[in-house]
Amino acid sequence: MISLKQFKYFIEIVEAGSYSRAAEKLYIAQSALSRQIKELEDELQTPLLTRDARQFELTPAGQLFFERGKRILEDIDDTLVQARHVGKGAQGVIRLQHSSSVILTPRISNALAQALEVHAGVTLDVSMLPSENQTLEIEEGRADIGLVRLPTLRRHPHIQVQDIGSEKLMVAVPQHSPLAALENVDLAQLSEYAFISIPHKDRGGLSYLVANLCLELGFFPKPARALSRKSSQLNLIAAGLGIAIVPECMQLTAPPGVRFITLSHGRLMTTVGMATRREADPLITAFATTLLAGLDAIQT
Known part of the structure; x- marks a missing residue:
């Protein structure tokens, strides 16, 4: 039967890069470590490592066992943390x-x-x-x-998503952009502007929504010279490097130098959902x- 100790030993060997370094970190003899890995391979009926005098390489089975085994150990650590919380009167994380x-x-x-x-x-x-x-x-x-x-x-199959609210889409622009003087802009007017965040029609979320809105009007956003899909895009906009279509809430985190313009008279909306497991x-x-x-x- 495979033990958690063998999982730990195998992961440690791979991460340390050698049996000797792993043995030092685990405070056991190298011969004992080698024996544990041999017993693990015998139990699995397949080699996990190919060895020579100085180094080893993972077999395909070894690579799979390393990736899945590391995740198992991380899950166990998380379970232990939550159990300690429960033991101290907490219900969980x-x-x-x-x-x-x-x-x-x-x-x-x-x-x-x-x-x-x-x-x-x-x-x-x-x-x-x-x-x-x-x-x-x-x-x-x-x-x-x-x-x-x-x-x-x-x-x-095990995930459910419930809508928790919608908000307007807006155009975030540099304060010195010609767009900054407008109170409202139609999406079609943005076809010649460089976008900091390039939407991706095969990626979900805001990216997918924006890509489809633009494609419906017959254009795909032109890329700016600096691109970002994260909150850092607002800093790039403030520096005058491009524009982006963003949810209205992004105004709360915008640096000075970014102006938010109503898009298509506030008709274009985006929705936030809450995802959980069904059971x-x-x-x-x-x-x-x-x-x-x-x-x-x-x-x-």
């Missing part, structure tokens, strides 16, 4: 992710604060990840709740339900 275009506005932040007040034993671990990646992270158990910019293109842990389900109720109560 909920991992929440949001995309760079779904900033934690006062509405979202206040709803999170209210949910944390209701679920006093919960701790939030908040991180940022693109919308498409979030649904995969939740599907594979590395995240619990995602705040995504719709649409998401990848379909995961999540009861604590996650309860927290998500409370969060949804809070978001419904706090309207923009």
Whole structure:
């Protein structure tokens, strides 16, 4: 039977790059380490490493075992952390992710604060990840709740996404741009301007939405000389390097020098969704339900 110790030993050897360095870090004899790996390979009935006198290489099976084994150990570590929280009276850690275009506005932040007040034993671990990646992270158990910019293109059988609100799309422009003097601009007027953020028709979220809106009008945005799909795009716009179509909420984080112009008389909208597993842990389900109720109560 394969033991967790063998998982750990194998991962350590690969990351250390040699048996000797791994043995030093693990405080065991190199011969004992070699024996453990041999027993692991015998149990699997396949070699994981090809060895010579000085070095080793991973076999295809070894590469797979390393990648999956490392993830297993990380999941175990996460489980231990959560168990310690429970042991100290906490109910658990909920991992929440949001995309760079779904900033934690006062509405979202206040709803999170209210949910944390209701679920006093919960701790939030908040991180940022693109919308498409979030649904995969939740599907594979590395995240619990995602705040995504719709649409998401990848379909995961265990994931549900609920709308939590819509907002206007706007054009972010440098303050000295001719566009900055306008109160409103039609999307078609932007066909000759350089875009800091180039939308991608095969990538979900805001990128997909903007790409399709432009293609419907017969053009695809021209790329600027500096490109970014992250919040740093606003700094590049302030420096006069291009424009971008962004959600209205991005005004909250914009540096001086960026002007936001209403797009197509405010008719073009973008939607934010909350992604969770359909059959999540009861604590996650309860927290998500409370969060949804809070978001419904706090309207923009």
